[in-house]
Amino acid sequence: MSVVETVKLNKIYKGKKGRxxxxxxxxxxxKKGDIFGFLGPNGAGKTTFTKLMMGFIRPSGGTIxxxxxxxxxxxxxxxxxxxxxPDQFGFYPNMTGExxxxxxxxxxxxxxxxxxxxxxxLSELVGLDERIGSRVKEYSHGMRQRLAIAQALINxxxxxxxxxxxxxxxxxxxxxxxxxxxxxxGEGTTVFLSSHILHEVEDVCKxxxxxxxxxxxxxxxxxxxxxxxxxxxxxxVRIRCIGLTEGLxxxxxRIRGVSRADAGGDELVVFLNSPEVVAxxxxxxxxxxxxxxxxxxxxxxxEKIFLDIVGGSR
Amino acid sequence: xNTENLKGVVVSVARSSLDVAKQSYEIGRKExxxxxxxxxxxxxxxxxxxxxxxxxxxxxxxxxRAIAKAGGYFSSSEFPNAGAMILMIVYTVTYFxxxxxxxxxxxxxxxxxxxxKTIFLLLSKPVRRVSVVLGKLGGxxxxxxxxxxxxxxxxxxxxxxxxxxxxxxxxxxxxxxxFASFGIILLGLAAFASxxxxxxxxxxxxxxxxxxxxxxxxxxxxxIGYSGSLIAVLYEKLPTESALAKTTLYLNPxxxxxxxxxxxxxxxxxxxxxxxxxxFVGVPASVGTSVLMxxxxxxxxxxxxxxxxxxxxxx
Numbered sequence: 001m002s003v004v005e006t007v008k009l010n011k012i013y014k015g016k017k018g019r020x021x022x023x024x025x026x027x028x029x030x031k032k033g034d035i036f037g038f039l040g041p042n043g044a045g046k047t048t049f050t051k052l053m054m055g056f057i058r059p060s061g062g063t064i065x066x067x068x069x070x071x072x073x074x075x076x077x078x079x080x081x082x083x084x085x086p087d088q089f090g091f092y093p094n095m096t097g098e099x100x101x102x103x104x105x106x107x108x109x110x111x112x113x114x115x116x117x118x119x120x121x122l123s124e125l126v127g128l129d130e131r132i133g134s135r136v137k138e139y140s141h142g143m144r145q146r147l148a149i150a151q152a153l154i155n156x157x158x159x160x161x162x163x164x165x166x167x168x169x170x171x172x173x174x175x176x177x178x179x180x181x182x183x184x185x186g187e188g189t190t191v192f193l194s195s196h197i198l199h200e201v202e203d204v205c206k207x208x209x210x211x212x213x214x215x216x217x218x219x220x221x222x223x224x225x226x227x228x229x230x231x232x233x234x235x236x237v238r239i240r241c242i243g244l245t246e247g248l249x250x251x252x253x254r255i256r257g258v259s260r261a262d263a264g265g266d267e268l269v270v271f272l273n274s275p276e277v278v279a280x281x282x283x284x285x286x287x288x289x290x291x292x293x294x295x296x297x298x299x300x301x302x303e304k305i306f307l308d309i310v311g312g313s314r
Numbered sequence: 315x316n317t318e319n320l321k322g323v324v325v326s327v328a329r330s331s332l333d334v335a336k337q338s339y340e341i342g343r344k345e346x347x348x349x350x351x352x353x354x355x356x357x358x359x360x361x362x363x364x365x366x367x368x369x370x371x372x373x374x375x376x377x378x379r380a381i382a383k384a385g386g387y388f389s390s391s392e393f394p395n396a397g398a399m400i401l402m403i404v405y406t407v408t409y410f411x412x413x414x415x416x417x418x419x420x421x422x423x424x425x426x427x428x429x430x431k432t433i434f435l436l437l438s439k440p441v442r443r444v445s446v447v448l449g450k451l452g453g454x455x456x457x458x459x460x461x462x463x464x465x466x467x468x469x470x471x472x473x474x475x476x477x478x479x480x481x482x483x484x485x486x487x488x489x490x491x492x493f494a495s496f497g498i499i500l501l502g503l504a505a506f507a508s509x510x511x512x513x514x515x516x517x518x519x520x521x522x523x524x525x526x527x528x529x530x531x532x533x534x535x536x537x538i539g540y541s542g543s544l545i546a547v548l549y550e551k552l553p554t555e556s557a558l559a560k561t562t563l564y565l566n567p568x569x570x571x572x573x574x575x576x577x578x579x580x581x582x583x584x585x586x587x588x589x590x591x592x593x594f595v596g597v598p599a600s601v602g603t604s605v606l607m608x609x610x611x612x613x614x615x616x617x618x619x620x621x622x623x624x625x626x627x628x629x
Contacts, residue, residue, distance in 0.1 A: 013629065054438055056628035076333075076440035084438040090431035092344075094351040106340040107439040151435060 003159050003190045004030040010061035011048050022048040024214040035185040037205030038194040045214040046194040047087055050163045083152030087163040093137035097147050104154045122150040142173035161192045198306055210309050218309050235275050236298040239268045243290040255280050337445035345453020359461040362411045370469035373400045378480035395485045398578040400473050409571055413506040415458045417527045420510030422520040423450035447620045454507040466496050495574035501608040502571030508615035515622040539566030564607045573604030
């Protein structure tokens, strides 16, 4: 069952400086229980897509459905099932974190008991329990981010949307946020994570959509994408050995099936056309007097995938 | 449309209305509590309360003693009700401070949400935009209302006590009129709060909103109000000059608020004929027309705010 589905989704902003085509014919489907990473550089159209999902803005063309219902500003049933952590948000400075959670709970029409229970459990979940009674104006950026996550979970949403959740956070807070994200994803909630931070998406998501300049370039599982990249650029191995000489390196380069070999200190990175050649390389090094300490297959990371896909589209 | 469909529509409308009412209440409640946490309301509210009570007490004390000394002059004059006359003096402050308070609390109600980016979290909840507008209006109205009403009642009691102790006739039967005059001031409060709300939805910064609201209150609407008088003066031979001058006065909610004075002192209607041409000096306003215009003004401003807010994209 798809939670989010778009068909030929377009968004054009009309401003004083002319028209900006923020989204171009985006076709996308996010399945229930998926942890979907929406990856793209700044200005790619990620936030526009998020706002369209929430019904904050209207599409210029095409359709967007969430939970099978077309999104529009007046469709409140959808928002009852969504939690949002927007990229830009603010809190009422004179209200405490607790009062914020209570207020948002009230807007959902929850009873006093439910609000109280959620306030307690959520403040504990996001690690704000000690400061939940303080006014928000006394909160640090990281604490505000945690409160934003807590308020997004107040209705126990079936779909939770994170738009750049770790931007501006220090490494510790960013790590804690990612841990929390994984925890939520592990509980079966459908997660939509919009980010330009590659390792964050790689760390958390199962499926990735890569967007650039309003065009959705690729949607696939992270494993699938890595395999593809491997297929296109071949396999590479990193060999650590003692006693590597220029002669031995030349010998490796001459082995059939080796496309490239680079050495740096005791490390040798060899690009292969087929993985079977690894045995030939190690026996060549061994017979030449080198002592091999480790052989590791190199895995392409999301950064390489992303740069390949985005770079290829430009 | 068959009966089943009609029933479905009625149920759906009733449910939506209930949702709007509940959410408006919650937003209004938050606004109300929020206003009490800010120095803005506390400062202005306390100033208003102090002025109202001080003038009520001093004016009633001085007047009652003076009347008593003169042998009960007011009991047989054109203004038989001394209490009403003292309230008229007190209202000169109220006519200025209440719109000021209303605008001060409502000018940033919507634009502030935008500027502080709280709007994104608010509208990510299943909240209707009309609830936001109604809640904001209700919150501002209630915040000032709970200051005005007790202060006005205490002030009035002080007036009655002072008159009574000085031996001046107290017209107990006029308590109803007094409360009606409080009602008109509350209507004026709603009108100015809705004006602030409307401007707040139309502007992009709080600074621009406060400037525009203040200009509307102090310049624009008084100008519209006096436009009829100006036309009447310029075109003296117009047969409807007087009617025109009087009619346009009601387009200014500040003028309509002055019907509170007309309620407590209907004797002022004696000056109705020349009042339209002397709008700056204690003009008596027709109560019925004023009430109607204040209601209309509130409804139109609130509806306008609702329509503009509904049409705004969260870009």
